[in-house]
Structures are given as structure tokens and as C-alpha cells.
Amino acid sequence: MAETAGGEGLLFLTDEQLRKGIEAMFFAYRGFTADPDRILEGMDYGRAHHRAIHFVHRSPGTTVSNLLAILGVTKQSLNRVLRTLIEDGLVRSEKGRVDARERHLFLTEKGLILERELSDAQRARMRAAYRAAGPAAVQGFRQVLEAMMDPEMRKQYNRLKEGG
Amino acid sequence: MAETAGGEGLLFLTDEQLRKGIEAMFFAYRGFTADPDRILEGMDYGRAHHRAIHFVHRSPGTTVSNLLAILGVTKQSLNRVLRTLIEDGLVRSEKGRVDARERHLFLTEKGLILERELSDAQRARMRAAYRAAGPAAVQGFRQVLEAMMDPEMRKQYNRLKEGG
DNA sequence: GAATTTACGTCAGCCTTGTTGACTTTCCAA
DNA sequence: TTGGAAAGTCAACAAGGCTGACGTAAATTC
Numbered sequence: 536m537a538e539t540a541g542g543e544g545l546l547f548l549t550d551e552q553l554r555k556g557i558e559a560m561f562f563a564y565r566g567f568t569a570d571p572d573r574i575l576e577g578m579d580y581g582r583a584h585h586r587a588i589h590f591v592h593r594s595p596g597t598t599v600s601n602l603l604a605i606l607g608v609t610k611q612s613l614n615r616v617l618r619t620l621i622e623d624g625l626v627r628s629e630k631g632r633v634d635a636r637e638r639h640l641f642l643t644e645k646g647l648i649l650e651r652e653l654s655d656a657q658r659a660r661m662r663a664a665y666r667a668a669g670p671a672a673v674q675g676f677r678q679v680l681e682a683m684m685d686p687e688m689r690k691q692y693n694r695l696k697e698g699g
Numbered sequence: 700m701a702e703t704a705g706g707e708g709l710l711f712l713t714d715e716q717l718r719k720g721i722e723a724m725f726f727a728y729r730g731f732t733a734d735p736d737r738i739l740e741g742m743d744y745g746r747a748h749h750r751a752i753h754f755v756h757r758s759p760g761t762t763v764s765n766l767l768a769i770l771g772v773t774k775q776s777l778n779r780v781l782r783t784l785i786e787d788g789l790v791r792s793e794k795g796r797v798d799a800r801e802r803h804l805f806l807t808e809k810g811l812i813l814e815r816e817l818s819d820a821q822r823a824r825m826r827a828a829y830r831a832a833g834p835a836a837v838q839g840f841r842q843v844l845e846a847m848m849d850p851e852m853r854k855q856y857n858r859l860k861e862g863g
Numbered sequence: 864g865a866a867t868t869t870a871c872g873t874c875a876g877c878c879t880t881g882t883t884g885a886c887t888t889t890c891c892a893a
Numbered sequence: 894t895t896g897g898a899a900a901g902t903c904a905a906c907a908a909g910g911c912t913g914a915c916g917t918a919a920a921t922t923c
Contacts, residue, residue, distance in 0.1 A: 545834075546834075547829055547834045547837045547838075548826055548829055548830065550822060552829075552837075553822045553825045553826055553829070554757075554818075554822070555841065555860060556825050556829070556837070556840070556841065557731075557753075557818075557821055557822070557825060558757075558856060558859060558860075559840075559841055559844040559845060559856065560727075560728065560731050560844065561750075562844075562848045562852040562853070562855065562856045563724075563843075563844035563845070563847040563848050564724065564728050565771065565848070565849065565852055566847045566848045566849045566852060567721075567724050567847060569849060581878090581879055581880075582879090582880085583879075583880060583881090586725075589721075593718075593722075598899085598900095599899080599900065599901090600898095600899070600900085607729065608880085608881065608882090609881075609882065609883085610899095610900075610901080611881090611882080611883085611901090611902085611903095612880065612881055612882075614900085614901065614902080615879095615880080616880085618901090631899095634890085634891070634899085635889075635890065635891085636889060636890055636891075636898075636899045636900065637899065637900080638899090638900070638901095654718075654721075657721055658714060658717045658718070658721070660847060661717045661720050661721060661847070662712055662717055663846065664843050664844075664846035664847040665711055665712055665716075665717070665720070665843065665846075666709075666712065667842075667846040668839065668842040668843045668846050669842075670708075670709075670710075670711045671835070671839055672838070672839030672840075672842040672843050673711045673716075673720070673839065673843060674711075674836070674839060675832065675835055675836030675837065675838060675839025675840050675842075675843075676720070676723075676836075676839050676840045676842075676843035676844070677719065677720065677723055678831075678832040678833075678836040678839075678840075679727075679828050679829065679832045679836050679837060679839075679840035680723040680724065680726075680727035680828075680840070681723060681727070682827065682828035682829075682831040682832050683727040683730045683731060683824060683825070683828040684726045684727050684729070684730045685729065685730045685733060688726040688729055688730060689726070691726065692722060692723065692726045695722060696719060696722075745907095745908060745909075746908090746909085747908075747909060747910090762870080762871095763870075763871060763872090764869090764870065764871085772909085772910070772911090773910075773911065773912080774870090774871070774872080775872090775873080775874095775910090775911080775912085776909065776910055776911075778871085778872065778873075779908095779909080780909085782872090782873095795870095798869095798870085798919075798920070799918075799919055799920085800869065800870040800871070800918065800919050800920070801869095801870065801871085801919095802870080802871065802872095
């Protein structure tokens with residue numbers, strides 16, 4: 536058995552194993568986004584709209600600043616996406632009561648319908664993958680992903696985990 | 700304990716669990732690409748160049764058609780990337796001996812140096828994540844990712860796994 | 864041997880989604 | 894009351910996807 540110094544049998548840390556993990560991430564992410572992409576093509580929306588819809592649904596009433604922090608894009612970029620979603624009546628923007636500078640974002644009925652369609656598709660794939668791999672694998676999956684995040688993103692992720 | 704029909708305790712298949720998985724994928728993929736992105740910014744290259752370099756390194760002598768199938772982009776898109784890499788002397792293109800229509804692609808010395816820099820960074824993150832999560836988690840991670848791929852992509856992935 | 868198909872390259876133009884920079888409006892808080 | 898934060902907007906640009914059309918060389922098929 537190929538061992539590294541320390542003799543713990545860290546076969547899973549060889550460059551070859553790491554490379555497989557890298558390629559698995561690459562190919563899997565394609566599958567991960569494939570279904571929503573398919574639904575959105577033809578509509579005037581893209582992946583950026585999906586992300587905005589997802590996180591507004593996830594945290595109703597969230598502010599633009601919040602969303603910027605989560606999505607990690609510039610406000611100009613987010614604004615373009617948000618503006619079309621508001622114009623098309625998928626997202627509602629509400630001036631803050633406590634702090635009137637802030638805009639609180641909500642999905643409208645119409646927005647909720649699209650969100651449902653997108654997340655149903657994405658969850659279906661995730662469910663199939665989970666079912667195929669089993670509960671123990673799922674736990675490992677989540678552990679590795681969490682460890683792979685930047686600390687700042689991990690914070691965001693955990694905040695969402697609790698908050699929901 | 701919340702059970703679904705069948706009584707196997709499929710707690711990991713609840714919508715809430717699936718949503719967490721979806722968000723974990725989103726945030727983790729950001730981390731996954733962050734280091735190479737940082738290295739490439741400033742150079743005239745981007746993520747698309749990284750992908751081309753990765754898979755040419757992975758399968759030296761691969762053809763353009765092969766690369767197109769793996770990357771899932773149009774030849775025009777790939778060509779733009781490949782052309783700059785060839786011009787800059789990172790990739791060498793060689794007319795096929797058996798079939799002279801084909802172009803076989805290789806990394807040059809210079810290409811190998813950049814590839815090393817990029818993959819070192821990406822592997823370092825992957826290694827840290829693997830180490831933090833442990834071997835069992837890594838196995839689960841790979842199982843779920845593989846199950847998440849489109850069948851066509853899974854074929855490509857497995858072909859690479861063996862071939863290497 | 865001629866016709867067709869395949870592999871590759873290229874030009875032109877378009878779209879989405881990211882970026883910077885500059886600027887305004889609104890409004891809270893010191 | 895004034896400084897600064899939050900939000901929005903305009904303009905310009907770049908990366909990297911896409912389609913469509915076309916050209917060339919080589920292989921394959923008829």
C-alpha cells in the first residue's frame with residue numbers, strides 16, 4: 536500500500552486522487568447547472584437570474600447589500616439582473632422601514648412559480664444523485680464541499696443554513 | 700424521526716437537505732476556481748484557458764475534436780482560446796501522422812510551467828479540504844459528484860480516470 | 864477517379880455576465 | 894448640518910459563450 540510519511544495510508548491525498556476530485560467537480564458542476572440552464576434558455580434569463588431568484592426566495596426581505604455579499608458580484612452587475620426581474624414582475628423591491636435606504640427584496644407570485652420550476656429541476660437531479668450514493672456518501676459530500684469554501688463564503692453558507 | 704415511505708429513514712432526501720447540497724455546490728465551486736482565477740488575472744488568460752491547459756496536460760496529444768467533446772463548447776470558442784495559447788507558445792499543435800486532418804495538442808515547456816502553477820494551487824485547496832474531511836468523506840464526495848453528472852459527461856470522466 | 868464527409872480554422876456578429884469609473888439621490892447618524 | 898453609507902444609474906469595456914457562413918485539406922465512399 537502506497538503510504539506517505541506518517542504511515543496513515545493517506546492514499547486519498549495523492550496528486551492522482553486530487554486530480555480526479557478536480558475533474559469530478561468540473562463535470563458535476565456542469566450537470567448541476569444543466570437543468571435550470573435548459574429551462575431558462577428561451578426566456579430572457581440566464582444563470583445570474585437563477586442565482587438572484589434562488590437567494591431572494593431563500594431569504595425573503597433580504598437587502599441588495601446582502602445579496603451582493605452572497606453572490607460576490609458588483610452592484611452594477613446585480614442591478615442589471617434585478618432590474619429586469621422587477622420590471623417583469625418576478626421580484627418586488629420594498630423600501631426599508633427601519634432604514635429607508637435599503638431595499639428589501641421579495642419574490643412575487645410569478646417569481647415563486649419560476650423559482651419552483653427551477654428548484655424542482657435542480658432538486659430532482661440532486662435527489663437522484665443522493666439516492667444513488669446513499670446517506671453516508673452525502674455526508675461526506677457536504678463535508679468536503681464545506682471544507683473547500685473560502686472562509687468568507689463558509690460564513691455565508693452557515694448563516695443560510697441556520698437562518699432557514 | 701421523520702421517515703418517508705419505506706421506513707429507511709431517508710432524512711437526507713428532504714427538500715431542506717437537498718437545498719443545502721445545492722448551496723454547498725454553489726459556494727464550494729467558487730472556492731474551487733478562486734485560486735487559478737487569481738493566478739490568471741493579470742495574465743491575458745481566464746478560466747477557459749485554464750480548462751484547455753488542464754485537459755491538454757491530462758491527455759497529451761489529444762485532438763481538437765476530443766477537447767471539444769470534453770469541454771462542451773463550440774469550436775469557435777475553443778479556437779479563440781487555443782489560438783492565443785499556441786501563439787504564446789504554451790501549446791504546440793501537431794498535424795496527425797495517421798490522419799493528417801487532425802491536430803494533436805501538447806503543452807510546451809512554458810505551458811507545463813503554467814499548468815503546474817495552476818494545478819498546484821488548485822490541488823492545495825483540494826488537499827486541504829480532503830484532509831479536513833477525511834478519507835471516508837472523500838469517497839462519498841466523489842460518489843455524489845459522479846452521480847450528479849450527465850451520462851455523457853460521466854463517460855468522459857471515466858475515460859479520463861482509466862486513461863490516466 | 865469523383866463526390867462526399869470529416870476535421871479544423873476563421874471571419875463576422877450577437878448575447879450574457881462580469882468588470883471599472885464617475886456620478887446622483889436618499890437618508891442615517893454623529 | 895454635514896459626512897458617509899446605501900442604492901441606483903450611465904457609459905464603456907472584456908471574457909467567453911453562441912450561431913452562421915465559408916474555406917481547405919485529407920479521408921472515405923461510391
